[in-house]
Amino acid sequence: MGIKRGCALCGHMCRADRYAGERGRCGAGTRIGFSAALIHPGEEPPLSGRDENGGSGTIFFSRCNLSCVFCQNWQISQANQNCQDIDVDTLAEAMLSLAGRGAHNINLVSPTPYVPEIALAISKARNRGLKLPMVYNTGGYDSMASLAVMDGLVDVYLPDAKIGLPPGGDENEPDSISMRLFGAGDYVRHNRKALLEMKRQVGHLTLDGRGLAAKGLIVRHLVLPDNIARTDALLPWLRDNLGADLHLSLMAQYHPANRIQVGHNPEFRDYPGLGRPLSIREYEKWTDLAWGLGLRNSYVQGLEAAMRMRPDFTKPDVFD
Numbered sequence: 001m002g003i004k005r006g007c008a009l010c011g012h013m014c015r016a017d018r019y020a021g022e023r024g025r026c027g028a029g030t031r032i033g034f035s036a037a038l039i040h041p042g043e044e045p046p047l048s049g050r051d052e053n054g055g056s057g058t059i060f061f062s063r064c065n066l067s068c069v070f071c072q073n074w075q076i077s078q079a080n081q082n083c084q085d086i087d088v089d090t091l092a093e094a095m096l097s098l099a100g101r102g103a104h105n106i107n108l109v110s111p112t113p114y115v116p117e118i119a120l121a122i123s124k125a126r127n128r129g130l131k132l133p134m135v136y137n138t139g140g141y142d143s144m145a146s147l148a149v150m151d152g153l154v155d156v157y158l159p160d161a162k163i164g165l166p167p168g169g170d171e172n173e174p175d176s177i178s179m180r181l182f183g184a185g186d187y188v189r190h191n192r193k194a195l196l197e198m199k200r201q202v203g204h205l206t207l208d209g210r211g212l213a214a215k216g217l218i219v220r221h222l223v224l225p226d227n228i229a230r231t232d233a234l235l236p237w238l239r240d241n242l243g244a245d246l247h248l249s250l251m252a253q254y255h256p257a258n259r260i261q262v263g264h265n266p267e268f269r270d271y272p273g274l275g276r277p278l279s280i281r282e283y284e285k286w287t288d289l290a291w292g293l294g295l296r297n298s299y300v301q302g303l304e305a306a307m308r309m310r311p312d313f314t315k316p317d318v319f320d
């Protein structure tokens, strides 16, 4: 697993020698940053299912490779609160435990910095009888090297597409909004390559007889107020490059969190929309656009998701 000798698992390609004790730009070192493993009832219907007893068997990793200023998981993704460093065997055990609790799948959240260890853990868990689909739930800033490791191990890719290009924009030019909001000025360039590779590996989403995700791609886009995420440019690109049969999750759950305060944002006064949730009118504008583009396999949320989806990783019941 020499991939970590000079880490290039994500678009930052910071080349940290993590096996030699260096930490990467994301903060990841030699061990796996683990925060929580739980049955998640609130993911998209093919992942969480519709029955009371099941849910998505979600494993949250710490030290995300992106640093979104409004991240709702900031306690673990950026502040590393209540996190432990674990090894491959412990991760495999966590997968098996979730399966034993009735999970519909194993949903790996922010896995990118730990791809080599996750690959080993999946193999160990499979050897011990794990049969559930493996979901790779990522911010979408993955390198081709990390996706090559996951090829054949992942059943369902669940990447973000966080932002589109500005009018006349060039993906090879740094984007100031992507830099400011996500900490990655070249996000779009890496994201596009990653989405195309994921689609090549697993194709469009297919469901099993219970309506649960068996294999394929679901792309998530968190709609931001005032079209800050350039949803108008992103959706046509997704349709043109991934096909109208793409399963798209248009998320309405944005709310001010992490470094963004409600209403008054002195640090982000040039993006005043970040200080409020979405309005129903602007969300409907983008769901209408998706529908008009022929993206009929779209999952939508009610705006109350902005109130419901507020995890607190310092509590035993994260989503209570």
Ligand code: SF4
Residues within 6 Å of the ligand: 007, 008, 009, 010, 011, 012, 013, 014, 015, 016, 023, 024, 025, 026, 027, 028, 065, 112, 113
């Ligand atoms: S995953 Fe972390 S250590 Fe690896 S290239 Fe990205 S930022 Fe650097």
